[in-house]
Amino acid sequence: MSDPERLYVITGAPDGRRAALDLVTMVVAQAEPSPMVQPEQAAILRLCKAPLSVAEISAYLSLPFSVVTSLLTELLATELIESRAPIVRAALPDRSLLEAVMHGLQKL
Amino acid sequence: MDSRNSDTITGPRSEDVLPDTATAAVKVVVVGGFGVGKTTMVGSVSEIRPLTTEETMTQAGVGVDDNVGVETKTATTVAMDFGRISLSDELILYLFGTPGQERFWFLWNGLFEGALGAVVLIDTRRLQVSFDVIGRLEERGVPFVVAVNTFPGAPHHPVEALRSALDLSDEVPMIDCDARLRASSRDVLMTLMRYLHSLAVPLA
Numbered sequence: 001m002s003d004p005e006r007l008y009v010i011t012g013a014p015d016g017r018r019a020a021l022d023l024v025t026m027v028v029a030q031a032e033p034s035p036m037v038q039p040e041q042a043a044i045l046r047l048c049k050a051p052l053s054v055a056e057i058s059a060y061l062s063l064p065f066s067v068v069t070s071l072l073t074e075l076l077a078t079e080l081i082e083s084r085a086p087i088v089r090a091a092l093p094d095r096s097l098l099e100a101v102m103h104g105l106q107k108l
Numbered sequence: 109m110d111s112r113n114s115d116t117i118t119g120p121r122s123e124d125v126l127p128d129t130a131t132a133a134v135k136v137v138v139v140g141g142f143g144v145g146k147t148t149m150v151g152s153v154s155e156i157r158p159l160t161t162e163e164t165m166t167q168a169g170v171g172v173d174d175n176v177g178v179e180t181k182t183a184t185t186v187a188m189d190f191g192r193i194s195l196s197d198e199l200i201l202y203l204f205g206t207p208g209q210e211r212f213w214f215l216w217n218g219l220f221e222g223a224l225g226a227v228v229l230i231d232t233r234r235l236q237v238s239f240d241v242i243g244r245l246e247e248r249g250v251p252f253v254v255a256v257n258t259f260p261g262a263p264h265h266p267v268e269a270l271r272s273a274l275d276l277s278d279e280v281p282m283i284d285c286d287a288r289l290r291a292s293s294r295d296v297l298m299t300l301m302r303y304l305h306s307l308a309v310p311l312a
């Protein structure tokens with residue numbers, strides 16, 4: 001009972017069938033919402049006319065991250081959205097990426 | 109979900125809409141104990157009003173009689189605020205401020221995975237929380253810097269004393285900050301990026 005990590009698991013697809021969507025994967029709609037999709041998915045298509053991160057979608061829809069990722073997984077499978085994978089920390093960090101980040105921060 | 113009419117959902121304000129060229133995002137996580145200034149730091153550097161994302165954690169099988177095999181499940185919703193900085197037309201930085209309950213930080217799948225690094229915000233009046241989180245970041249190989257939030261009335265310890273109190277190795281940068289000030293929070297992020305840069309090996 002001492003290790004809370006063993007007691008808590010994320011509520012999600014029990015079989016672990018979840019797209020590799022990060023909090024900062026950028027999502028862009030590829031189609032207008034149609035009556036064929038669920039209301040939440042239609043809302044996502046409306047929100048993502050311009051690029052938006054998964055975290056922002058979760059915030060605007062007030063839905064948990066894992067719920068949003070399963071809605072997005074279906075939209076990805078039917079090609080109604082496109083996702084742009086985030087740049088993640090690699091074993092060897094990329095110096096030019098870090099320089100781009102510093103350059104952007106300097107302008108702040 | 110039934111009360112949520114998708115037509116009434118408010119998306120980003122028009123000035124917060126990202127250009128279509130925004131193709132790449134990176135993230136940094138701000139961790140620290142209750143009330144140490146995480147939300148303040150996220151808000152001070154963010155170009156958007158900070159937003160909140162949440163995740164549901166399920167507590168399963170606590171104190172269950174093994175012979176019966178009944179599983180009790182309690183769902184807990186954990187909320188985390190975040191902000192955004194457009195670094196260029198293509199590159200966006202997201203900054204996540206963890207919620208106060210430390211036990212959830214490392215359970216949120218995908219929060220630390222892929223993060224460029226972390227900022228550990230500390231309040232010199234309560235170092236214990238930081239001690240634990242620093243250990244966890246080290247375990248997971250997440251590079252971090254330590255930012256000392258200077259609250260009025262908090263004892264001012266020399267950086268070197270804090271370093272040994274926190275059992276930090278010499279190369280981990282430590283910086284004083286005031287999370288309420290954009291320039292100060294920006295300097296903390298710059299310190300993290302410079303540190304990450306120093307860890308990077310130039311391509312042969």
Ligand SMILES: Nc1nc2c(ncn2[C@@H]2O[C@H](COP(=O)(O)OP(=O)(O)OP(=O)(O)O)[C@@H](O)[C@H]2O)c(=O)[nH]1
Nearest residue numbers: 142143144145146147148208257259260286287288
């Ligand atoms: N003097 C001073 N006050 C600060 C600083 N940063 C935050 N505060 C104040 O401290 C209080 C708590 O700050 P928050 O940003 O809400 O702290 P938090 O870490 O997000 O708190 P939890 O989410 O509840 O764990 C607020 O009243 C802030 O105005 C700082 O750098 N200096």
Ligand SMILES: [Mg+2]
Nearest residue numbers: 146147205207
């Ligand atoms: Mg907070």
